[in-house]
Amino acid sequence: MKHVLEGSHAVSEAVRLARAKVISAYPITPQTHIVEALSEYCADGRMDARFICVESEHSAMASCIGASSAGVRTFTASSSHGLALMHELLHWAAGARLPIVMAEVNRALGPGWNIWMDQSDSLSQRDTGWIQLYCETGQEVLDTTLQAYRLAETVNLPVMVVLDAFFLSHTYEPVDIPDQQSVDNFLPSFVPRISLDQENPNAIGQMAPPAYYMEMRHSIQMAMQSVLENFIEVERAFEKVFGRTYGPVVPFACDDAEYIFVMAGTSASTCRQAINTLRDKGLKVGVLRLKMFRPFPYQDIRKSLKNAKKVIVLDRNCSFGAGGIFAQELRSSMYVSDNHPQIYSYISGLGGRDITVDHFFEMLDRTRKSDYPDNESVWIGLNP
Amino acid sequence: MNQSIQRQSPNNVSLLISQSRTNTLGNKTGTWRFVRPKYQEKTAPCSNECPLGVDIATVEMFASRKDYQRALQAILMENPFPAICGRVCFHPCESACNRQFLDQSIGIHHIERFLGNWGLSNKHSQINYPRLNGAKIGIIGAGPAGLSAAYFARCLGYQCDIFEKSDKSGGLLAMGIPSFRLPDHTLTGEIQRLNTDGIQFNYKQSITMDQLDTMGQSYEALFLCCGDALPISLNIAGAMHTIDGLNLLRQIRKHEAPVLGGTVAVIGGGNTAIDVARSLLRMGAHPIIVYRRTRNEMPAHPHEIDAALDEGVVLKECLSPIEIQKESNQLQMRLQVMKSGEKTNKGRQIYVPDGNHSETMPVNHVVSAIGAEMEIMWRNDQWDLSMSHCQMKNKSDIPVFWCGDLTTSEKTVTHALASGKQAAIAFDILKNKGPNEIHSLCHKLEVGTGPAMSFEIYRQGKRKQRSNSEIVNFERVNAAYFHNIPAVQVNRLSQDTCLDTFDEVISGFDESQMIKEASRCFNCGICNDCDTCRIFCPEMAIQWDQNSRHILMDYCKGCGICIAECPRDAMNLEVEP
Numbered sequence: 001m002k003h004v005l006e007g008s009h010a011v012s013e014a015v016r017l018a019r020a021k022v023i024s025a026y027p028i029t030p031q032t033h034i035v036e037a038l039s040e041y042c043a044d045g046r047m048d049a050r051f052i053c054v055e056s057e058h059s060a061m062a063s064c065i066g067a068s069s070a071g072v073r074t075f076t077a078s079s080s081h082g083l084a085l086m087h088e089l090l091h092w093a094a095g096a097r098l099p100i101v102m103a104e105v106n107r108a109l110g111p112g113w114n115i116w117m118d119q120s121d122s123l124s125q126r127d128t129g130w131i132q133l134y135c136e137t138g139q140e141v142l143d144t145t146l147q148a149y150r151l152a153e154t155v156n157l158p159v160m161v162v163l164d165a166f167f168l169s170h171t172y173e174p175v176d177i178p179d180q181q182s183v184d185n186f187l188p189s190f191v192p193r194i195s196l197d198q199e200n201p202n203a204i205g206q207m208a209p210p211a212y213y214m215e216m217r218h219s220i221q222m223a224m225q226s227v228l229e230n231f232i233e234v235e236r237a238f239e240k241v242f243g244r245t246y247g248p249v250v251p252f253a254c255d256d257a258e259y260i261f262v263m264a265g266t267s268a269s270t271c272r273q274a275i276n277t278l279r280d281k282g283l284k285v286g287v288l289r290l291k292m293f294r295p296f297p298y299q300d301i302r303k304s305l306k307n308a309k310k311v312i313v314l315d316r317n318c319s320f321g322a323g324g325i326f327a328q329e330l331r332s333s334m335y336v337s338d339n340h341p342q343i344y345s346y347i348s349g350l351g352g353r354d355i356t357v358d359h360f361f362e363m364l365d366r367t368r369k370s371d372y373p374d375n376e377s378v379w380i381g382l383n384p
Numbered sequence: 385m386n387q388s389i390q391r392q393s394p395n396n397v398s399l400l401i402s403q404s405r406t407n408t409l410g411n412k413t414g415t416w417r418f419v420r421p422k423y424q425e426k427t428a429p430c431s432n433e434c435p436l437g438v439d440i441a442t443v444e445m446f447a448s449r450k451d452y453q454r455a456l457q458a459i460l461m462e463n464p465f466p467a468i469c470g471r472v473c474f475h476p477c478e479s480a481c482n483r484q485f486l487d488q489s490i491g492i493h494h495i496e497r498f499l500g501n502w503g504l505s506n507k508h509s510q511i512n513y514p515r516l517n518g519a520k521i522g523i524i525g526a527g528p529a530g531l532s533a534a535y536f537a538r539c540l541g542y543q544c545d546i547f548e549k550s551d552k553s554g555g556l557l558a559m560g561i562p563s564f565r566l567p568d569h570t571l572t573g574e575i576q577r578l579n580t581d582g583i584q585f586n587y588k589q590s591i592t593m594d595q596l597d598t599m600g601q602s603y604e605a606l607f608l609c610c611g612d613a614l615p616i617s618l619n620i621a622g623a624m625h626t627i628d629g630l631n632l633l634r635q636i637r638k639h640e641a642p643v644l645g646g647t648v649a650v651i652g653g654g655n656t657a658i659d660v661a662r663s664l665l666r667m668g669a670h671p672i673i674v675y676r677r678t679r680n681e682m683p684a685h686p687h688e689i690d691a692a693l694d695e696g697v698v699l700k701e702c703l704s705p706i707e708i709q710k711e712s713n714q715l716q717m718r719l720q721v722m723k724s725g726e727k728t729n730k731g732r733q734i735y736v737p738d739g740n741h742s743e744t745m746p747v748n749h750v751v752s753a754i755g756a757e758m759e760i761m762w763r764n765d766q767w768d769l770s771m772s773h774c775q776m777k778n779k780s781d782i783p784v785f786w787c788g789d790l791t792t793s794e795k796t797v798t799h800a801l802a803s804g805k806q807a808a809i810a811f812d813i814l815k816n817k818g819p820n821e822i823h824s825l826c827h828k829l830e831v832g833t834g835p836a837m838s839f840e841i842y843r844q845g846k847r848k849q850r851s852n853s854e855i856v857n858f859e860r861v862n863a864a865y866f867h868n869i870p871a872v873q874v875n876r877l878s879q880d881t882c883l884d885t886f887d888e889v890i891s892g893f894d895e896s897q898m899i900k901e902a903s904r905c906f907n908c909g910i911c912n913d914c915d916t917c918r919i920f921c922p923e924m925a926i927q928w929d930q931n932s933r934h935i936l937m938d939y940c941k942g943c944g945i946c947i948a949e950c951p952r953d954a955m956n957l958e959v960e961p
Contacts (some may be wrong), residue, residue, distance in 0.1 A: 097401055155397045193399060206404040219400035226397050 005175040007168040008033035010138040011077065011103045011161065013175075014145030016041050017183040020075040020101075022067035024052035024060045028082040029115045030165040031105045035077050057082040061089035061100075068098035069204060071195025073149060076100070079165070080107035080121045087125065090158075094129025094220060096205045097194060099152030099159075101145065102130075106265065106316075107165045108351040116352020117165040119265070119317035123293075123325045129220050131159040131227055132293040134264035136250075138173040143244055144291075150187050150234045155223045156194070162293075165352065167266040178242060186241045224295045231292065248292035249300045253279065257286030259364060260305055260341075262330060263314040264290045267355045271314075274360035285364065290326065298333045305334065308341045312367050315377065316349045323347065323377030344370070345377040353381060413923050417942035417960060421917075421935060424956040426854040426909035430477035430492060432832025435773075435794075435802040436469075438462045439840065439847060440477055440492055441952075444905035445912045447495055447898065456503045459496065460511065461840045463801060464535040465528075465574045467504055468557060470497025471566050471890075473798045474685040482908050485858040488871040490905050491893075498898040504573040516582050517541035519815065522603040524591045527555020528797045529788025530609030531575065532804025534583050536839060537607075540812045543582045545603070547589040555611055557797065559634040560656065562663050563886045593761040600780040605811045609804065612756035612789045618651065622708030625715055626651070629660045629753030636663050636886075643667075646748030649674050649717055651705055653682035657753035658689060661697040664751075665883055671697050672747070676704035676722050677735045695883060702735065706742065708750055717745045758790050769822060771810060772835030773803035783814060802836060809842055856909035856953045865916070865951035872901040911954040917946035 005013065011034045015023070023042065025035040035051075042051035052063045057078050064074040078086060083104055093100050108118035122132060133148065135141045141163050148159040163169055194204060208216055231248060239245040252272050254260055261271050268289035278285045288304045290297075305311055311334075315324025322328060327345030334340040344367045349355040359380050366378065428441040439458050446455035459466045470493050481489035503509030519542050523530045526548035534544040552558055553575045557566060591599070596606060615628045627644075629652065635641040645668060650661045653675040661671035673692070675682060678701045682689060693699060703719040710716075721741035725734040764786065769776035775786045785807040788800040809829065813822045829837040832855045840847040875891045876882075882889045893901060911933070918926040918933060925939035926946065947955045 095401075097399055156399050194401065201405070203404045204401060206402045208402040212402060216400045216402065219398040222398035230397070 001179075002174045002176050004172050005138055005177070006033065006170055006172050007138045007141050007163055008105070008170065009037055010142040010175050011145050011163070012037035012041070013177050014142045015075045015101075016047050017178065017180060018073060018075075018101075018146055018149045018187055019184075019189070020047070020049055021072035022050050022052065022064065022074045023076065024054055024063035024067070024074070025076045025078070026054055026057045026060050026082060028057070028079045030107055030169045031077045031079040031082070031103065033169070034103050034105075038075070057085040058089060061086040061093060064100045064102075065089060065093050065096065065098060068093070068100050068192075069096065069194070069196055071190070071192035073190045074100050075102070077103040077105070079105045080109050080115075083121045083125060084109065087128070090125055090128040090130060092205070093158045095216070097156040097220070097223070099149070099156055099190075099192075101148045101152055101159050101161065103141075103145065104160045104162045105165050105169045106162055114351040115165065117167055117265075117316065118350050118352065119315070119325070122160060122162050123317050123319075125160070126294055126325070129157065129224070130294060131155075131157055131224075132162055133159065134162045134291055134293060135168065136266055136268055136289060138168070138171070138175040139244070140246060141168065142175055142177070143238065143242065143246070146183060146187055147231075147234050147238055149190075150237070151227070151231055153190055153192075154230050154234065155227055157220070157223055157227070162265075164266045182241050186238055227295050228292075228297055228299075246291055247300070248297040249304055250289040250291055251304045252287045252289070254286035254288055254304050254308070256284055256307065258284040258309045259312060259367060260285070260308040260310075261287040261312045261314060261360065261363070262290065262301075262305075262326065263287070263316075264293065264326065265316065267314060267316065267349060270355055270357060271360055274357045277357065278361070278364065283364070293326075293329075296329055296333060301330065301333055302337050305341060306337070310342045310344060310367050312344050312346060312363050314349075314355070314363070315345065315347050316355075318347050318350070318377070327377060342373055344373045346380050347377045348380040355381070412938050413941040414925075414936075414938045417937075417940060419942040419944065419957050420937070420940065420960055421942070421944065421946050422956050422958055423911060423933070423954060425850040425911060425954050426856050427832040427850065427852050428906075428908035428910070429480040429482055429832075429855055429857060430490075430908075432836070432855050433476040433480040434831070435476075435796070435798045435836055436463045436805065437802075437831035437836030437838045438477075439838075439910075441905065441907045441910045441912075443499070444490065444492070444495060444902045445907050445910065447499060448902035448905065450899060452499060452502050452506075456499050456509055459499060460503075460509065460577075461843075461845070462805070462838060464532060464577060465500070465801065466496050467500025467570045468566060468574050469798060469801070470494065470500050470892075471570065471888075472557070472561055474687075474796055482856070482858040482861055482906055483904060486863060486866055487868045491871055491874060491901050494872075494874050494890075494893050495898055495902050498893050498895075500574070501570075501892065504570065509577055511539070511577060511580070513538050513580050513582065514541050516543050519543065519604045520545065520602065521605045521607065521811070522547065522599050523607045523609055525549070525555060525609035525611060525788070526553040526585065527609060527611045527788060528557060528800035529611070529804045530555070530607065531578060532801040533607045533609060533785075533787060533808050534804070535578055536805045536808035537811070538578070538580065538583050539839070540808060542808075542812075543584075545584045545586060547586050547591050549588070549590045549610075549613075551587050553585060559637060560630055560659070562633060562636065562659050564662065564666070564882070564889050565659070567888055596784060597780045600782040600784075603782065604815065605782055606779075606784045607787055607804070607807055607811075608762060608784060608790055609787045609800075610759065610762060610790065611800075612758050612795065614757050614759050615752075616755045616757055618705060618752050618754065620706055620708065622710070622715075623752075625708045625710055626750045626752040629656045629751050630756060632751060633659055633663065636667075641667070644669050644749050646670065647672060647746070648749045648751060649705075649745060649747045650751045650753055651675075652753035652755070653677065653684060654753065654755060655684045655688055656755075658684045658692045658697075660751050660753050662692050662695060663886075665695055665697060666886055669749075672745075673697060673699045674703050674705065674717075674719065674745070675699065675701055677733065678702060678724075681733055681735075691889065695879065700745075702738075703743070703745075704735075704737070705750075713748070715747050715750055717747055717750060719743050719745055762786070762790055769810065769814075769819065771806055771822075771826065773799065773805075774807040774810065776807075776810065776814075783811060785811065805839060806837055809837060809839065850909075851956075854909075860953040861906050861908060862949065862951045862953075866906065869904050871904070872897045907952050909953055912952070914951060916949050916951060917955060920945050920949045
C-alpha cells in the first residue's frame with residue numbers, strides 16, 4: 001500500500017520489515033529520523049528487536065559487529081562525521097565478513113559545519129570492503145534496503161545503502177510499503193554462515209600471520225567480484241515478488257546518445273529533465289546513473305557508454321588534488337576499452353548547493369566546445 | 385594457535401576468516417601490571433552519621449534481597465532495638481544519604497522499622513548470647529542507656545544486674561514517648577530480647593550515690609544510666625499552676641492522666657513539648673506551644689514539629705512566660721515578647737526581651753516542658769576516663785561509668801543506646817587490656833569520622849576488613865548506574881482518624897514497599913555482588929566461585945576498569961607491592 005513517506009522513514013520501514021534483531025546507532029543529522037522511528041518500533045513492540053543506545057558511532061558499529069558475529073540481522077545508520085568515526089570498524093566489519101546493513105545519508109564534512117548533501121563521507125569509505133548502493137527515490141531506498149540484506153547475507157559482505165541528505169532523506173514521496181508476508185517470502189530469516197556458538201566456543205577475527213592474511217584479503221576481493229552476479233540474482237527475486245527492478249547502473253536515453261552524463265544520487269532526476277529539453281532541441285544526450293559504486297560495475301558502465309563520444313561526469317565530491325572521485329573511477333574503467341569516449345569531469349553541488357537544469361546545460365556546452373578534457377575537474381556553480 | 389576456516393556458500397562465494405579454538409590462558413597479561421585492584425569496602429555516609437554506626441548499606445542490601453534474617457542480624461550487631469529506633473530515632477542517616485543528590489534519600493528508618501517488626505513477629509530476633517564469663521556488672525536504670533549497656537555487656541559475656549526505680553523497663557521510652565509514636569507491644573517486644581540468663585531485672589530499686597560503695601563489693605563495674613530524672617520547673621511567679629510535661633506523658637501512658645480540656649499552653653521547644661501537645665490534641669484539648677525563640681531554634685526534631693503542626697497544634701514563637709495568674713477557672717499567662725539578638729560564638733541565635741512588650745494569653749492549663757536534668761547526687765566533674773558518649777570514675781577500686789543523658793551532649797534515645805554500647809566496650813577493654821589501651825583501641829572501632837563505634841569491628845567481624853575511616857561521598861558513587869526513582873511514601877493514619885486515638889500515626893511499609901525502598905539504596909562503599917567488575921573485566925580475570933569474587937593476578941593487567949565501573953566505590957587501585 002502506498003504511503004507518503006520521507007526517505008528516512010522508507011529506510012526505517014524496510015528495516016522493520018526485514019526483521020532486524022539488533023539496531024545500534026548514534027544520532028546525527030540528517031540520519032536521525034531513521035533510527036528515531038526504529039527506536040519507537042523497538043519500544044512499542046512493533047519490532048522484536050533490541051535497540052542499543054551507544055555513546056558514539058564507533059561503538060554503534062562495534063555493537064553491530066558483536067551482534068552480527070552472534071548471528072543476528074543488524075542495522076545501523078550514520079552520516080558524515082559519524083561515518084568517519086566508524087572508519088576503523090568499517091574495515092573490521094568487512095574483514096570479519098559480517099552481513100551488516102547500514103543506511104548512510106550523504107552529508108558534508110566540516111569545517112565549516114555543514115549538514116547538507118555531499119558525497120565525500122561515503123566515498124571516503126570506498127576502500128573498506130563495503131558494498132555501496134546509491135539511491136534516487138524513496139521507493140528505491142526501501143527496496144534497496146530489503147535487497148541489501150539478502151545481498152549481504154549471500155556474499156558475506158556489509159552493505160551501505162546511500163541516500164542524499166534532505167533531497168532524499170527529508171523529502172516526502174509516495175512509497176509502496178510491502179506487506180510483511182511478501183517481504184518474508186523475499187527475505188527469509190537469516191541463517192548465518194559465521195556465528196559464535198556457546199556450545200562450541202571459538203573466537204573469530206583472530207591473529208592472521210603472513211601465512212594466512214593474504215588469502216583472507218583475496219577472499220574479500222573474490223566475494224566482491226561475485227557481488228554483481230548475486231545482485232542481479234537478488235534483483236530478479238525481488239522483481240518476482242514486487243515487480244520492481246533497478247540494476248547496478250540505470251541508463252536513460254543512452255542507446256544513441258553522443259553525450260552521456262554520469263552521476264549518482266538524486267541529481268540524476270534533474271539531469272533527466274535537462275535531457276528531455278535537450279532532446280527536444282535535437283541533441284543526442286543521455287544519463288547513466290550509477291547505483292552501485294562498490295564493487296564498481298565496469299562491464300555495465302562500458303556497455304552503457306560504448307557508443308558515446310563524450311562522457312560528462314558530475315561529482316558532488318572532491319578528492320583534493322585529484323578531482324571528482326566518480327570521474328577517476330570512470331576513467332580507469334574505460335581506459336582498457338578500445339575507442340573509449342572522452343571523459344569530462346565536473347564538480348558541483350557540494351555542501352548541499354543546488355544543481356539546476358541550467359548547470360547541466362552549462363556542462364554540456366563546455367564539453368561540446370572542448371576537444372580534450374582539462375587535466376583538472378571543472379567546478380560548476382561557484383559563486384562569482 | 386590460530387586456524388583459518390573456509391566455508392563455501394551455496395553459490396560459491398569465497399569466505400575465509402581467522403578463527404581460534406584455543407584459549408588465552410597462555411597469555412599472562414598479569415605481567416603488564418604495575419597497579420592492582422583490590423576489593424576494599426568503605427563506610428557509607430549514613431553509617432557515619434548514625435550514632436550507633438549501624439552498617440546501613442549492608443542492612444539495605446539484605447533487606448532488598450528479602451533476606452530479613454541477615455538484615456536484622458546486621459542491625460542487632462550494633463543496635464539492640466530496631467523496632468524502637470525505626471520509630472523514634474531522629475534518623476540523621478537520611479540527611480546524609482547519597483541518594484538525595486540523585487532524587488530523594490532512602491527511607492532508612494521505615495526499613496529499619498519493618499525489619500524490627502519482622503523480628504518481633506517472627507521470633508527471629510533471638511540473640512545467641514555467649515557463655516557467661518563469670519564477671520558481674522551492675523547497671524542503674526533500665527532506660528535506653530542501661531538496656532543498651534546490658535545488651536552489649538551480655539554479648540561480651542558479662543552477667544548484668546539491672547536496678548530500676550520504677551516497676552517496668554524502658555525509662556523514657558516507656559514513660560516519655562506517647563504510644564502514637566511507640567506502642568507498648570513494640571517496646572515490650574524489643575526488651576524481651578534481653579530476657580536471657582545473665583540479665584537480671586530488679587524493679588522498684590532506687591539507688592543513691594551512697595549505695596554505690598556497698599554495691600561495688602558485688603560487681604566489677606557499675607553503670608549509671610539513670611537519665612535526667614529531675615524536671616526543670618519554670619522559675620516565675622505562679623509556677624505552681626503549671627503541670628509537668630514529662631509527668632503528664634507518664635500519666636497518659638498509664639491511663640492515669642487528669643482531664644485537660646480547653647486551651648492548654650505548652651511551654652518549651654523540645655520533643656517533650658511536641659509529644660505533650662500532640663497528646664493533648666488526642667485528649668480533645670487545644671494545645672498552643674509557646675516557645676521563646678523561633679521554630680528554627682527548637683531542639684525538637686523537625687519531622688516531629690511538622691507532624692504536630694500538621695495535626696493542628698498551634699505554635700507561638702518569641703514568647704517567654706513571666707507570670708501566671710489564676711482567675712476563677714482560667715489562667716492568665718503573661719508573656720514577654722522576645723526578639724533576636726546577637727549570635728553565640730557557636731552560631732546559635734540568642735533571643736532577648738523586646739523591651740517591655742508583653743502580651744497576655746488566657747488559657748485553661750499550662751504545661752511546662754522545658755527539659756529535665758540529672759539528680760544532683762550524680763553530678764561530677766572529675767573523671768578517670770572521658771569519652772564521647774560516656775565517662776568513668778574509679779570509686780572504691782571499681783570503675784563507675786556515667787552513661788546516657790548523664791553525659792551525652794545530645795539527649796536522644798539513639799545517643800543513649802550508643803552510650804551504653806561505648807561504656808560496655810570500654811569496660812571490656814579496661815578489664816582485659818588495662819586503662820591505657822581504651823582510647824587507642826576504641827579509635828580503631830570508629831565508623832567513618834567517629835565517634836560512633838562498631839561492635840562488629842570489636843568482635844573482629846567482617847566489617848573489620850573495611851577501610852572504615854573512608855567515607856564514600858556522592859562524588860565517589862558511579863551515578864551512571866542509577867536512575868531517578870522517587871522515594872516510597874509511607875502509610876500513615878489519615879489526619880481525621882489519627883486524632884481520635886493514641887494508635888500509631890505511621891503504620892510503616894508493607895513488604896513490597898520496603899523491598900522497593902531498600903532496592904533504591906546505592907549500598908555505598910560495600911560490595912553487593914552486582915557483578916559489574918566481573919562483567920567489565922576485559923581479561924576475564926575476575927572469577928566468581930564458592931560465593932566469592934576473586935581476582936586472578938596472572939591475568940589482571942591493572943587497567944582499573946573494574947574500579948572505574950564499580951557503582952559504589954567498593955574497590956581500590958593500589959600500587960603494585
